[in-house]
Amino acid sequence: MQPTDVGNPDYYHKVVDCQWGCPAHTNVPEYIRLIANGRYTDSFWLNRSSNVFPGILGRTCDRPCEPACRRTRVDGKPVAICRLKRVAADLRDPTDDRLPEIPVVKNGKRIALVGCGPASLTVCNDLMPLGYECTIFEALPRSGGLMRTNIPAFRLPVAVLEEEIDMILDMGVEIHYNTRIESMEELLEEGYDAIFVGTGAPKGKELNIPGRQEAADNIHIGIEWLEAVHFGHVDAIGERVLVIGVGNTAMDCCRTSKRLGGTDIKVMARKSRPYFKASPWELEDAEEELVEIVENYSPKRFVLEDGRLVGMEFELVSWHKDEESGRLKATVHDTEFLPCDDVILAIGQDNAFPWIERDIGIEFNHWDMPEVDRTTFMTTREGIFVGGDAAWGPENIIWAVEHGHQAAISIHNYCQGLSLTEDRPPQDHNLISAKMGMHEWAYSNDYNPSPRQKMKHVELVRRFEELSIEVEMGFDPEQTAHEVERCLNCDIQTHFEAKLCIECDACIDICPVHCLTITVNGDEEDLRTRLMAPAENLTQDLMVSEGLPQTGRVMVKDEDLCVHCGLCAERCPTAAWDMRKFELMIPYAGQEAACPTHV
Amino acid sequence: MTYIPKPAVRHPGLGANELGLHLRDYEGTISTLCAGCGHDSVTAAIIQAFYELSIPPHRIAKMSGIGCSAKTPAYFVDEAHGFNGVHGRMPALATGANAANKDLYYIGISGDGDSLSIGLGQFCHAIRRNVNMLYVLENNGVYGLTKGQFSASADVGSRSKRGVPNKSEPIDPVALALTLGATFVARGFSGDKQQLLPLLKAGLMHKGFAFLDVISPCVTFNDHVGSTKSYLYTRHHGHELVPVDFVPIRSEISASYEKGSRTSITMHDGSMVRFRKVPEDYDPTDRLSAYEHYRSLQNRGEVVTGLLYLDPGGEDMHDDNATTSTPLAEMAYEDLCPGSEQMDALMEEFR
Numbered sequence: 005m006q007p008t009d010v011g012n013p014d015y016y017h018k019v020v021d022c023q024w025g026c027p028a029h030t031n032v033p034e035y036i037r038l039i040a041n042g043r044y045t046d047s048f049w050l051n052r053s054s055n056v057f058p059g060i061l062g063r064t065c066d067r068p069c070e071p072a073c074r075r076t077r078v079d080g081k082p083v084a085i086c087r088l089k090r091v092a093a094d095l096r097d098p099t100d101d102r103l104p105e106i107p108v109v110k111n112g113k114r115i116a117l118v119g120c121g122p123a124s125l126t127v128c129n130d131l132m133p134l135g136y137e138c139t140i141f142e143a144l145p146r147s148g149g150l151m152r153t154n155i156p157a158f159r160l161p162v163a164v165l166e167e168e169i170d171m172i173l174d175m176g177v178e179i180h181y182n183t184r185i186e187s188m189e190e191l192l193e194e195g196y197d198a199i200f201v202g203t204g205a206p207k208g209k210e211l212n213i214p215g216r217q218e219a220a221d222n223i224h225i226g227i228e229w230l231e232a233v234h235f236g237h238v239d240a241i242g243e244r245v246l247v248i249g250v251g252n253t254a255m256d257c258c259r260t261s262k263r264l265g266g267t268d269i270k271v272m273a274r275k276s277r278p279y280f281k282a283s284p285w286e287l288e289d290a291e292e293e294l295v296e297i298v299e300n301y302s303p304k305r306f307v308l309e310d311g312r313l314v315g316m317e318f319e320l321v322s323w324h325k326d327e328e329s330g331r332l333k334a335t336v337h338d339t340e341f342l343p344c345d346d347v348i349l350a351i352g353q354d355n356a357f358p359w360i361e362r363d364i365g366i367e368f369n370h371w372d373m374p375e376v377d378r379t380t381f382m383t384t385r386e387g388i389f390v391g392g393d394a395a396w397g398p399e400n401i402i403w404a405v406e407h408g409h410q411a412a413i414s415i416h417n418y419c420q421g422l423s424l425t426e427d428r429p430p431q432d433h434n435l436i437s438a439k440m441g442m443h444e445w446a447y448s449n450d451y452n453p454s455p456r457q458k459m460k461h462v463e464l465v466r467r468f469e470e471l472s473i474e475v476e477m478g479f480d481p482e483q484t485a486h487e488v489e490r491c492l493n494c495d496i497q498t499h500f501e502a503k504l505c506i507e508c509d510a511c512i513d514i515c516p517v518h519c520l521t522i523t524v525n526g527d528e529e530d531l532r533t534r535l536m537a538p539a540e541n542l543t544q545d546l547m548v549s550e551g552l553p554q555t556g557r558v559m560v561k562d563e564d565l566c567v568h569c570g571l572c573a574e575r576c577p578t579a580a581w582d583m584r585k586f587e588l589m590i591p592y593a594g595q596e597a598a599c600p601t602h603v
Numbered sequence: 604m605t606y607i608p609k610p611a612v613r614h615p616g617l618g619a620n621e622l623g624l625h626l627r628d629y630e631g632t633i634s635t636l637c638a639g640c641g642h643d644s645v646t647a648a649i650i651q652a653f654y655e656l657s658i659p660p661h662r663i664a665k666m667s668g669i670g671c672s673a674k675t676p677a678y679f680v681d682e683a684h685g686f687n688g689v690h691g692r693m694p695a696l697a698t699g700a701n702a703a704n705k706d707l708y709y710i711g712i713s714g715d716g717d718s719l720s721i722g723l724g725q726f727c728h729a730i731r732r733n734v735n736m737l738y739v740l741e742n743n744g745v746y747g748l749t750k751g752q753f754s755a756s757a758d759v760g761s762r763s764k765r766g767v768p769n770k771s772e773p774i775d776p777v778a779l780a781l782t783l784g785a786t787f788v789a790r791g792f793s794g795d796k797q798q799l800l801p802l803l804k805a806g807l808m809h810k811g812f813a814f815l816d817v818i819s820p821c822v823t824f825n826d827h828v829g830s831t832k833s834y835l836y837t838r839h840h841g842h843e844l845v846p847v848d849f850v851p852i853r854s855e856i857s858a859s860y861e862k863g864s865r866t867s868i869t870m871h872d873g874s875m876v877r878f879r880k881v882p883e884d885y886d887p888t889d890r891l892s893a894y895e896h897y898r899s900l901q902n903r904g905e906v907v908t909g910l911l912y913l914d915p916g917g918e919d920m921h922d923d924n925a926t927t928s929t930p931l932a933e934m935a936y937e938d939l940c941p942g943s944e945q946m947d948a949l950m951e952e953f954r
């Protein structure tokens with residue numbers, strides 16, 4: 005293999021699995037260390053610089069970082085990254101003094117944003133400090149988009165939501181509530197310098213099977229129903245509820261039903277558990293509340309008696325892989341009738357852009373979605389940008405945030421007459437030795453064997469009393485103290501200087517997980533089989549050094565299981581290994597890449 | 604020396620041995636030697652050897668005297684028996700222990716100071732008695748523990764860290780072992796585990812006295828330019844005379860080698876030492892040939908390594924003395940001590 009180029013910021017960034025997995029590249033290990041040092045406000049601020057909504061995300065994030073977390077590969081369970089974020093948000097001091105100053109004299113550029121979800125809010129967050137005048141048009145009477153209307157208050161308290169949204173709106177964003185934009189053409193006529201579309205994926209999918217129209221009174225579309233509950237238009241449901249679909253929306257629907265009078269609640273899944281879309285923790289939380297999850301039941305028709313819904317008929321199916329197409333195919337074994345009072349459809353969301361005229365230069369593709377550039381977030385009409393769920397279909401908050409950051413960079417470049425691609429500021433990185441003394445490092449390198457801490461929940465009886473009682477209680481100080489130490493500090497990189505190595509094997513011998521090998525070079529496939537321990541995880545890179553001075557062999561490191569204990573560096577007599585802190589420098593609108601600040 | 608214990612995690616891709624034990628189960632406490640010490644590397648190879656041979660930890664006895672090298676038994680197989688005696692007396696301790704319990708695997712770890720100065724006589728007599736043990740001499744050319752004085756293995760002309768050359772003739776433990784009749788004589792290098800591991804395994808499985816000299820650089824006092832025991836010098840002057848593989852009896856591949864052929868030697872228990880290449884004019888089972896060959900290469904300034912001599916005969920001190928088949932350690936007290944009546948009768952005989 006060619007010697008690894010560790011000067012490319014991607015190489016070490018990828019070693020920080022959580023940060024690499026986070027769409028907004030939140031510096032997780034650093035914020036965890038700040039929590040460990042009791043610096044909650046700094047930790048919160050570091051979070052906010054990349055993910056904008058730490059308190060909200062600390063409760064609701066989809067957490068792609070956690071399945072990626074190295075700790076999973078070491079002891080089976082990821083670090084509770086998300087919960088720790090909440091610790092920082094809950095325990096921080098007021099941070100008003102840290103908010104950027106908003107120029108009194110504006111830069112003369114006016115930006116219109118359609119929809120007030122996390123995507124639009126992030127754009128405002130990044131552009132307001134640069135002197136832009138941002139105007140949001142929101143169809144509903146409140147801010148926050150689905151974060152407010154669809155994520156139930158028992159998962160996300162309104163106070164937390166509002167505090168973090170207000171940090172942005174209070175920068176002086178002009179917002180028009182109850183203002184649905186009905187025509188892009190008309191909006192264009194108002195002469196904004198750029199327009200950002202952050203309207204989400206607002207349409208719940210339909211289930212067109214017999215009886216749908218006739219039983220409409222007792223069939224609810226999940227996201228609309230949750231919104232109606234949020235605004236108080238709905239405050240009750242029948243005792244027996246069938247929720248169709250098994251994604252995260254279904255989880256919120258069934259748990260909300262539980263709080264509105266439902267007693268016998270079933271979530272009906274067409275497939276079996278491995279295919280469920282809901283996050284494992286959401287499934288767990290629903291089951292804890294005694295919601296029944298029924299597998300392999302495929303809806304056949306709504307059953308009515310005297311014009312009223314009395315239940316649904318399902319086909320009992322089993323699934324097998326079709327040899328030719330490779331897709332799953334169902335075989336029907338039987339049908340079954342399940343009685344119910346209400347049905348909630350939670351089988352997905354669609355985008356809808358009835359308000360964008362098709363002849364104004366915005367190209368739509370064959371899914372009837374606007375063509376949006378993956379890097380610039382601009383449509384085929386200059387000056388119109390799309391982000392969040394509106395861009396490529398429903399995702400989650402953290403993706404909406406990252407879209408917002410990227411769109412803000414583009415909008416800024418666009419308004420300043422810079423290229424959206426060539427003038428896009430690149431990422432950069434910093435690498436600083438973590439050595440403090442003979443055996444002292446600027447991080448806690450000792451491996452802590454604590455198991456993942458379990459989140460405590462409000463008692464079952466108590467939590468159903470009111471819709472807004474937050475179920476998760478947050479980590480107590482002791483849990484926090486354990487959990488922060490589980491983090492392996494993957495950003496403290498093992499940095500190697502081949503020319504210093506005398507091939508004494510000390511590092512190889514000490515490594516607890518056998519990730520280092522000195523051997524003759526070869527191609528990657530071959531090398532992976534010749535290491536101290538087989539390197540079978542192909543998603544994890546091999547670091548290969550230049551030829552070593554004494555024998556010309558190479559040092560190979562399999563990044564997969566390194567616990568960043570620093571023992572290789574402690575054992576190395578020549579300091580060929582050093583532990584160096586990697587900091588990703590992330591560019592934001594109007595700024596060169598910089599280390600997110602926490603001071 | 605490090606301040607944290609080695610993390611208690613292991614690579615799930617590394618399996619277990621025949622006993623269901625993992626490599627890390629054969630570790631000891633964390634080493635307190637200097638970072639980069641050759642001795643630590645030998646320790647790692649010993650851990651690997653015991654693990655691969657699936658030897659139960661409680662069947663191992665680790666013996667040593669004084670020196671950095673002699674400290675290392677603490678760093679491997681925590682659960683083994685062990686005795687750390689006075690300077691240079693490890694051979695006597697091992698001989699005594701072996702006399703009492705011949706069924707354990709004995710490994711003695713010594714240094715060039717420990718074996719070739721204060722303990723030279725002890726070393727010679729352990730060879731002479733053909734004690735069934737693996738004797739590892741971690742050879743760095745200096746007294747490491749007492750801060751780097753030349754030892755008896757330092758070559759003429761090798762320079763100390765301050766630049767002073769050694770003038771005394773060295774004692775060569777390999778030549779000594781060959782002449783004194785050791786039944787297994789080998790040399791390895793701590794910086795070449797690929798070679799060291801099979802030597803350790805063969806030495807552990809050899810019945811009789813197995814001597815293994817390991818060039819094991821002292822990074823702190825003897826790894827500089829001018830030293831003949833540095834990593835660089837050893838790599839530049841190393842001559843692997845007879846590379847070997849060790850094929851344990853349990854391993855299936857042992858069947859594919861012909862017994863008694865010139866390139867593979869069957870040991871007392873049926874396991875095999877396979878020589879990967881043997882020079883034309885060299886017979887590793889002929890002591891005289893081995894000695895001549897060794898000396899001629901040495902005179903050319905080469906550091907000869909490999910398994911230099913092997914007598915697969917399979918006799919040891921217990922065979923020579925026709926001791927009981929039950930180890931003394933397992934005999935009942937009554938059998939060990941015949942009692943005063945019997946003693947009196949015996950004494951009568953000599954009156």
Ligand SMILES: Cc1cc2nc3c(=O)[nH]c(=O)nc-3n(C[C@H](O)[C@H](O)[C@H](O)COP(=O)(O)OP(=O)(O)OC[C@H]3O[C@@H](n4cnc5c(N)ncnc54)[C@H](O)[C@@H]3O)c2cc1C
Nearest residue numbers: 119121122123143149150184185203204392393399400401
């Ligand atoms: C039930 C449910 C639970 C969820 N739970 C989570 C979770 O726990 N964690 C997570 O990360 N994600 C969750 N999500 C997804 C997440 O809420 C969305 O991905 C995210 O809010 C998308 O943000 P956005 O800014 O793109 O748009 P949205 O949040 O959808 O906001 C769009 C806004 O635009 C407004 N709007 C639409 N059209 C117009 C128009 N023409 N004129 C003016 N205003 C308009 C809407 O009223 C809305 O306020 C959940 C989604 C649902 C449905």
Ligand SMILES: Cc1ncc(C[n+]2csc(CCOP(=O)(O)OP(=O)(O)O)c2C)c(N)n1
Nearest residue numbers: 670671672690714715716717745746747748
């Ligand atoms: C009876 C006695 N004499 C002298 C010493 C001092 N002493 C301690 S270690 C040592 C030499 C060790 O050298 P070596 O065996 O080569 O071991 P190394 O430290 O080099 O591995 C000496 C002379 C002692 N401990 N006991």
Ligand code: SF4
Nearest residue numbers: 022073074491492494
């Ligand atoms: S162990 Fe810590 S730094 Fe490593 S991936 Fe997990 S959270 Fe991130």
Ligand code: SF4
Nearest residue numbers: 515566567569570572
């Ligand atoms: S830091 Fe070094 S010794 Fe520790 S696990 Fe990683 S490579 Fe191994």
Ligand code: SF4
Nearest residue numbers: 505506508509511576
């Ligand atoms: S410990 Fe240092 S000098 Fe020794 S092999 Fe490792 S990197 Fe090279």
Ligand SMILES: [Mg+2]
Nearest residue numbers: 714715743745
């Ligand atoms: Mg010595």
